[in-house]
Amino acid sequence: METVEPVVPLDVELPPQLLLGSGKASLDEFERYRSxxxxxxxxxxxxxxxxTGFLGKLYVEKLIRCGVSEILLLSRAKKGKTPYERLASILESEPIFTTYHSNPEHYHDKIKIIDGDISKNQLSISNDDLSYVVNNANIFFHAAADVRFDESLKESVETNVRGTLEVLKIAAQAKWLDVFVYISTAFSNCTRNTIEEKFYKPQVDPHLLIKLVEMEQDxxxxxxxxxxxxxxxxxTYAFTKALAxxxxxxxxxKVPVAVIRPSIGE
Structure with a gap:
């Protein structure tokens, strides 16, 4: 079996002043670091x-520091706030965005809101936004999920399974796609004694379960x-992540894919 070398050697450490959360790094300093x-x-x-989730906010900061041209952020209105108001509130209040207050324009210039809902068919995004994503996106990071362990199966399937399918469908249309990255969980295959870095086929067909959920009235x-x-x-969380x-x-x-299985975040 061919061995794949890591993109960045695992024994290479960032200078302390460039570590996220150190409070010492600036975007200018990070831009001078190459990898x-x-x-x-x-x-x-x-x-x-x-x-806007726990890991997602970290991805936003890291991607901006890596000099991406643009982040197309899927977000929906919630608790009386528009997607734009939610983004502004998060950027202003979350400590992970260590350089936001010194250079807010840099963040706002890099982030474009795609108004949509991961639990809805076709993500409930407009035709104009869909066209923009398909014609411009190079990388898909799918990190949205309903992470509640006690969520109903119906709600979990709509968000974690059907939502993933809808994002995959859009990625398959993307004209300049480099990779689709799915953020799963270390517990997606917790029913096994040994878990390898490979796909495992669950005993339930995700497409059939989606149809069952959509048809179910009772x-x-x-x-x-x-x-x-x-x-x-x-x-239901671990189960639906396995289906996804x-x-x-x-x-x-159809598309180049990668799956990341992070452990519990606190």
């Missing part, structure tokens, strides 16, 4: 889902049945 990984992202246009009866459907997974990984596998002959 193959940073060079890969430089000048690229990235479509990002989940950019939600109470469906939720009773869902306990049997997800076995032996411990919760299988969708990514199915699209691997």
């Amino acid at each position: 193959p990984l940073k060079d890969f992202y430089h000048g690229k246009i990235v479509f990002l889902t989940g950019g 939600e109470e009866s469906f939720e009773v049945l869902s306990r049997k459907i997800i076995e032996p997974w411990p919760n 990984e299988d969708l990514v596998r199915q699209f691997a002959d």
Whole structure:
């Protein structure tokens, strides 16, 4: 089996002043630091889902520091705030954006809001926004997910499974696509004693489950049945992430894909 060398040697450390959260790094200082990984992202246009979440905010900061041309951030109105108001609030209040207050224009120039909802068909984005994404995006980072362990199977499927399918469909249309990156979880295959860095096919067809959810009228009866459907997974989150990984596998002959399985973040 061919060994793939990491893009950046694992034993290479960033200078302390360039570490995120150190409070000492500026964008100018980081721009002077060179690495193959940073060079890969430089000048690229990235479509990002989940950019307002725990990991997503880190991706926004890292991508901006790597010199991307633009971040196309999928976001929806929530709690009485428009997507633009939510973004402004996050940039102003989150400590991860260490240089925002000294150079806010740099962030606003780099981020373009794509008004949409990951749980809706076709992401509920406008035709104009869809055309812009398809004709410009080089990289897809799909990090959006319903991470609640006690969420209903219906809600989890709509967001984590069907949402992933909708993003994959758009990525398959992208004219300048370099890679589709799916942010999964280390627990997507927690039913196995040994988990390798490969795809595992679940016992449930994700397409059939999506259709079942869309057709189901009696939600109470469906939720009773869902306990049997997800076995032996411990919760709907891990189960639906496993199904989403299988969708990514199915699209691997259409788009270049990668799956990241991070552990629990706190």
